[in-house]
Amino acid sequence: xxxxxxxGLPAPAGLPAPASHRVYGPSALGGGLHRFWSxxxxxxxxxxxxxxxxxxxxxxxxxxxxxxLFGVLLFVFTELLHVNKVGIPHYPEYLLESIILFTYFQExxxxxxxxxxxxxxxxxxxxxxxLVVPMSVALTxxxxxxxxxxxxxxxxxxxxxxxxxxxLELPVLVALLVVLSTGVGMLLSALYVRFRDxxxxxxxxxxxxxxxxxxxxxxxxxxxxEIFGISFAKLLVVNPIGAILxxxxxxxxxxxxxxxxxxxxxxxxxxLPLGIIAGLFAIGLWYFNREAPLISEKL
Amino acid sequence: MPAASSPTAPSxxxxxxxxxTFRLPHQQYSTLKxxxxxxxxxxTYDELRAVQDISLEIAEGEFFGIVGRNxxxxxxxxxxxxxxxxxxxxRISVAGRLSPFIELGVGFNPDLNARDNVIINAIxxxxxxxxxxxxxxxxxxxxxxxxxxxxRLKNYSSGMLVRLAFATAIQVxxxxxxxxxxxxxxxxxxxxxCFEEFFRxxxxxxxxxxxxxxxxxxxxxxxxxxxxxxGQMTKIGDPRVIGRAYHELNFGKLAHDAPAExxxxxxxxxxxxxxxxxxxxxxxxxxxxxxxxxxFEARFGEDLKEPVFAVTLRTDLGHTIIVARSxxxxxxxxxxxxxxxxxxxxxxxNWLTPxxxxxxxxxxxxxxxxxxxxxxxxxxxxxxxGTGSGGILELPIxxxxxxx
Numbered sequence: 001x002x003x004x005x006x007x008g009l010p011a012p013a014g015l016p017a018p019a020s021h022r023v024y025g026p027s028a029l030g031g032g033l034h035r036f037w038s039x040x041x042x043x044x045x046x047x048x049x050x051x052x053x054x055x056x057x058x059x060x061x062x063x064x065x066x067x068x069l070f071g072v073l074l075f076v077f078t079e080l081l082h083v084n085k086v087g088i089p090h091y092p093e094y095l096l097e098s099i100i101l102f103t104y105f106q107e108x109x110x111x112x113x114x115x116x117x118x119x120x121x122x123x124x125x126x127x128x129x130x131l132v133v134p135m136s137v138a139l140t141x142x143x144x145x146x147x148x149x150x151x152x153x154x155x156x157x158x159x160x161x162x163x164x165x166x167x168l169e170l171p172v173l174v175a176l177l178v179v180l181s182t183g184v185g186m187l188l189s190a191l192y193v194r195f196r197d198x199x200x201x202x203x204x205x206x207x208x209x210x211x212x213x214x215x216x217x218x219x220x221x222x223x224x225x226e227i228f229g230i231s232f233a234k235l236l237v238v239n240p241i242g243a244i245l246x247x248x249x250x251x252x253x254x255x256x257x258x259x260x261x262x263x264x265x266x267x268x269x270x271x272l273p274l275g276i277i278a279g280l281f282a283i284g285l286w287y288f289n290r291e292a293p294l295i296s297e298k299l
Numbered sequence: 300m301p302a303a304s305s306p307t308a309p310s311x312x313x314x315x316x317x318x319x320t321f322r323l324p325h326q327q328y329s330t331l332k333x334x335x336x337x338x339x340x341x342x343t344y345d346e347l348r349a350v351q352d353i354s355l356e357i358a359e360g361e362f363f364g365i366v367g368r369n370x371x372x373x374x375x376x377x378x379x380x381x382x383x384x385x386x387x388x389x390r391i392s393v394a395g396r397l398s399p400f401i402e403l404g405v406g407f408n409p410d411l412n413a414r415d416n417v418i419i420n421a422i423x424x425x426x427x428x429x430x431x432x433x434x435x436x437x438x439x440x441x442x443x444x445x446x447x448x449x450x451r452l453k454n455y456s457s458g459m460l461v462r463l464a465f466a467t468a469i470q471v472x473x474x475x476x477x478x479x480x481x482x483x484x485x486x487x488x489x490x491x492x493c494f495e496e497f498f499r500x501x502x503x504x505x506x507x508x509x510x511x512x513x514x515x516x517x518x519x520x521x522x523x524x525x526x527x528x529x530g531q532m533t534k535i536g537d538p539r540v541i542g543r544a545y546h547e548l549n550f551g552k553l554a555h556d557a558p559a560e561x562x563x564x565x566x567x568x569x570x571x572x573x574x575x576x577x578x579x580x581x582x583x584x585x586x587x588x589x590x591x592x593x594x595f596e597a598r599f600g601e602d603l604k605e606p607v608f609a610v611t612l613r614t615d616l617g618h619t620i621i622v623a624r625s626x627x628x629x630x631x632x633x634x635x636x637x638x639x640x641x642x643x644x645x646x647x648x649n650w651l652t653p654x655x656x657x658x659x660x661x662x663x664x665x666x667x668x669x670x671x672x673x674x675x676x677x678x679x680x681x682x683x684x685g686t687g688s689g690g691i692l693e694l695p696i697x698x699x700x701x702x703x
Contacts, residue, residue: 020310020313020392020394021392021393022391022392023379023381023382023391023392023397024385025379025382025383025384025386026384026385034427035425038422038427038428039422041428042423042428046411046415049411049415050410050411053410122423124378124383125383125400125401125405126383126399126400127382127397128423297321297384
């Protein structure tokens with residue numbers, strides 16, 4: 001017991017009464033940036049800890065999955081189907097890099113879908129900015145991405161590729177991927193509260209996106225194909241993931257490969273994939289913000 | 300009802316005409332398939348009016364209790380104040396920092412160890428990681444869980460869990476605390492610590508709003524309390540008065556129900572049972588230290604000599620507190636004729652601890668009392684108000700200290 005106030009006296013007088021402020025319901029972002037950030041980090045950290053609790057290899061498992069997928073695909077496509085002999089230079093490195101980048105998108109979005117419902121316990125009992133929940137998923141996945149990219153670099157160096165100034169494009173491309181993934185993640189997590197169908201729907205869409213993005217192949221492979229009279233190669237790059245992968249290939253692996261702009265046929269057309277990224281992010285944020293006050297009671 | 304306010308201090312929490320209605324859809328999940336198949340069908344809702352037009356002012360430094368039965372809207376109101384639910388109408392203003400959560404151990408994860416959980420909980424309370432680390436030792440010491448910090452929470456006993464949760468929760472740096480049912484946790488020694496902690500918060504001038512079913516803690520801590528019934532405020536004021544109203548709400552009904560008569564083959568029956576105060580009035584609640592009579596009325600169906608009148612007083616948990624018989628201490632009851640009615644009264648000084656008690660009257664033939672003519676289980680009930688020490692009786696105690 002503290003003796004200084006042990007006299008049973010009421011609250012110290014003389015202190016000015018704090019200004020009264022109105023309590024609104026829960027929101028997507030309210031409560032200060034500092035709290036937003038520390039909560040996001042805390043949730044991401046917890047998630048990370050829980051995932052590897054009690055596993056001997058711990059973090060290595062996160063690496064294992066894309067690497068194993070890479071190994072299998074590489075074997076199938078170069079040894080059985082001889083894709084590499086058709087002439088994709090640095091195909092293994094491209095395949096690995098693309099798998100890693102796509103894995104980030106996949107983990108973030110798929111992880112976000114049910115994230116709010118999984119955090120019901122918190123949402124119903126604590127006031128905190130609701131956006132923390134999908135953001136923490138994106139943060140956990142981003143950490144994985146960074147670690148996985150180290151492996152990509154090991155492979156790139158092993159393939160004898162020299163560092164180039166164009167490598168500096170990678171952070172920009174990753175940033176675009178992060179914006180895209182979190183935008184979609186926000187949208188999906190808020191939609192899932194109302195429509196539980198979002199989970200299977202999104203699984204199917206991810207599958208389509210996996211084959212519809214130049215991961216197993218490149219834009220060159222698709223150069224002479226058309227769908228409804230539109231060049232399939234161009235469609236691939238309108239897909240923002242395709243644009244990012246194509247640009248990353250040129251920046252990181254193969255200076256002679258077409259850039260995203262070249263694949264689209266003009267710099268102005270880059271606005272298409274960029275617009276989709278910005279649009280999805282804006283829609284995601286808008287919808288999440290709109291739903292945020294009611295999430296805790298609609299769960 | 301006008302907002303009752305304490306005139307002495309500036310208002311810390313101000314609630315004006317707040318209502319909250321939940322719409323509970325009849326099908327829990329609306330899937331896209333259903334939407335596609337029945338595009339015109341509107342989802343039907345049940346409306347649950349959890350909180351209806353509540354206004355109140357809670358003064359700075361006040362300890363305010365919200366009581367009411369399950370589903371009366373207490374927690375919903377608290378969640379509205381906390382900003383966890385958005386109110387439908389009305390407005391809520393607070394002056395000062397508000398604790399962000401209302402329950403203990405929110406976000407505790409059974410798969411993580413206590414150390415991690417304390418940090419997580421503290422961050423949710425609004426502390427930074429650094430602050431949380433700095434106060435960690437304090438939390439451990441308060442919870443008396445040194446040596447258990449690396450144990451996963453799933454291996455904690457429920458008592459250890461609440462201790463940890465409580466120790467973390469009081470680290471909050473808020474001026475207004477909202478608490479849902481967290482008093483009186485753990486064993487007796489820890490409970491005492493919790494109570495001391497609440498007195499400390501009270502002395503520090505924190506405003507505390509708390510929801511409880513435990514009238515004892517409401518009466519002990521609160522400056523004022525409010526009774527909610529079906530989402531509406533039915534009473535606000537002195538916690539003792541509110542506590543009594545709450546008890547009446549809960550138990551009063553049963554005591555007023557017409558008792559079922561119990562007949563034996565001979566027609567001997569107990570027709571009524573009740574409690575009386577010193578003035579001979581029937582009561583369903585009583586204050587401590589008043590005199591109290593346990594009474595019942597019986598009618599004889601046959602001639603009887605020396606029948607045994609008895610009453611058993613039990614708590615609502617079924618613990619027997621008093622058994623009183625007319626043949627105790629060689630009292631005689633006399634002879635009765637068939638058709639005669641009689642009222643038996645057993646007067647006691649009321650030293651019972653605050654709780655609800657049930658009266659079971661019985662009538663038996665002369666002898667051991669086993670040969671019952673009539674017995675009605677829990678025929679009358681009474682609620683005792685006052686202060687409780689944790690025992691079953693509040694006997695007058697003459698306490699002396701002798702210096703050696």
